[in-house]
Amino acid sequence: MAKPRYWSVTEGPLVLPAVLLFTAVYLYPLSRLVAWSFFTPGFSIRHYRALFAEPAYVTAFVNTFDLSVSVTVMTFLLGYPVAYLMTTISPRARAIVLACVLVPFWTSILVRTFAWMVLLGRNGLVNHALAALGLVTTPVALIHNRIGVQIGMVHVLLPLMILPLYSVMVRIDPAWLRAARSLGARPRQVFLHVFLPLSLPGIGAGGALVFLSSIGFFVTPALLGGPRQITIAMLIDLMINDLLNWGFGAALALVLLVVITVFFVVFQRALRLDRVWGGAV
């Protein structure tokens, strides 16, 4: 295929600065840890065998996945309406909505997590409100369990869903929607068959951001969760920080990376997401 002359600029090399930075400051330092996971000091897969021999590590992987997937779905369900609303209102109203999304984001995760402890505790504001409304008679356990971690994580990660969604939605050409309407589509149909598919790249980006961020979450599950919410990141921290078992910690991290990679490839293939965000194939 003959390309027009102005395509002679190939943009592939633009990845080079990132590749250079990542090779020096990320790949090179990590290679040392990968080596530690295999050499103890002679070559050995002892760490990996220990890892798969214990059901506890598998359980921690499952906990991590359970939290990440459920939090991703929740942020999507809560974030989509907000992003959509932002595309349909005046610039002034949009600035206010945007401020509401961004202002809590400035509060450190640590402080927010403590705030949730105060809000959701047995003697917390939410339990008092529920009791005042007559909905409950004894305090409900809202923290130190799954729902507590989910509330805390969704709160932290919502902006990561809303902003990419908005930045894609805002560029959806209204002409498409007008065309659909003029062809007799009802609002619900316009939304389901035109707007939603066009916003898929935003969903892909937001979903990827939220899912990948929640894998490594540490502070929120540690403070708001119970034993069932012990994530793999928490165990890695225990191995590395407290027990100085760096080889095993690195092995856990490497397995995590491989598992997520496989999950992503399968997920993309299954949902044909490659067409929306896996590249212009």
Next chain:
Amino acid sequence: MVRRREVLKVIGTTTAAVALGPFFHARPARADKGELVVVTWGGSLVKAQRKAYFEGFEKETGIKIKDDTPPTPAKLKAMVESGNVTWDVIETDLAAILTMRKDNLLEPIDYRKLDTRALDSIYPATRLPDAIGSKIYSFNIVYNTKALAPGKHPRTWGDMWDGKKFAGGRTMNFGGGVTPQLEIALLADGVPKDKLYPLDVARAYASMAKLRPLVNKWYGSHAEAIQLVTSGESAIACTVGPRGIAAKREGAPIDVEFNEGKLAADHWCIVKGSRNREAGHAFISYAIDAKRQAAMSQEVPYGPSNKKAIEFLKPAEARELPSSPENEKMQWWWQAAWWGEIGSDGKTNRERETEKFARWMVTG
């Protein structure tokens, strides 16, 4: 083609400038002489240490003390193994020292360089080849006084295990390893405090399983435990007693029962490869002095590692310290020997049991 090369060149130089720019910042001067980096647990603790030790030491020797926190074993190991030692003296507990010792991260203490008069009254058990006692802490029953009135409060670990006699959630530590949870589980199960070691691990876990349904939070840090009890989220905590006392003095609805508590010491250690070993020893020598330790105990309710320090305190000040004569009698001393034993797997008992505890927590 020319254009493309130009574009890439501009992008390249911009990136290089942004990436390399930071390197042209002046590096902070770190004098090898005249400065000592002391790493402790921070917060109100380091404030008290500055007042009781650092300021006087700086004045007396002219050596500036820079404090840093936290003394995490992982950072220490990275420092020592990379040969980039920026810490000189650290304060940490014996459990962490066991791990650091195994990885050869500490210098031996040269006792000839320490104040011999002060040394004589330092708890003998805290005079170790690579560490020397800095203060005494304890693990106690810490309870919410609104939920459990003092006088009708839990007095033994057996009470903490008894959900019928004492209502309310319990909180115990998940972070920081598995000691003293195993010892306390054995005490709750009826093992006398002088027959704890060697630990009957199986019995300890059987006892822990009985406590588990009562625990509404396995906490990660001791500050968190105090917050849980203060807010009434949990009625009873097994946590560091002196922190409970400190919160009580701030007006929190909280109190501490010293009976059956674990007594242990924090230690001063000198980091392997420290460039200021002389100054480090001088500092430690300064900080084991009885009078200065008494001043420290007036700031924060930890016990002095120098037994004579109690003499410089008023009875009222000494009463709430973990190592006051009355409180010491009610408690038991933590023994590191068993925890430091290395098994056939090359792991210390502490390492093996901490891993097992984490697995018990996840799957139990």
Next chain:
Amino acid sequence: MSRIALWAVAGAVLGFLLLPLVIIVPTSFSASAYMEFPPRGFSLQWYRNYFTSRAWIEPTLLSIRVAVVTMILSTVVGTLAAFGLVRGRFRGRRVLEFFLLSPMIVPVIVFAIGCYFLFARVKLIDTPAALYLSHSIVATPLVVIIVGSALRTFDRTVEQAARSLGAGYARALWHVTIPLLRPAILSAAAFAFLTSFDEVVLSVFLGGPAATTLPKRMWDNVRHEIDPTITAVASILIAASIVVLATGEVLRRAAERSRTPAS
């Protein structure tokens, strides 16, 4: 009707986002020495604590500096990489993309240990430079994802039109493509800034007495006791962010007004 439902749902979500502020802001004025709600008494001691202490102000300034450099570095590098990944035609693009996203999955503590050895060798431990570089690794994946998704839906015909009208590649990029990608690039930059601004593990490992960031200072503060100083810090940052957002909005409107002649 559906409009009302949309406002109700979105309003509830925004309420949820703002809910912790209901605790954070009042607690910061509390007279009590620990976090409790409702706060007892009124006091400005936690603000005084913050504003009169170099131990708080210096970390704040350093954090801002580190976050700004991280934002610039990772937005530039990440945006370029997104262009290369989306528009480039080379083998292994997928693998490379995953490589650039993988810092989000690798637990920070693992990365921090590895980085320590690298920076120890080049004598960068306890300097801001160590934080710029390491924070950029953590922030760049966010930029790659956000800008990449916007680029994938980018209508290249606009750019082609500019080129066919005689604009060079760089000119078309600067005057057509970049402005159209602005919402994505701006949100990517915001996330990069905030990722750095709230990062604690790398700051503990690679920082030190000479390079202490605000989050590290906050963790140091709560490790021993949880007093309301951190809520005062949070309230100050919230106030600052509102001022920044409001100023930006005012400037944007002023610029718009000056562009469109008054009629």
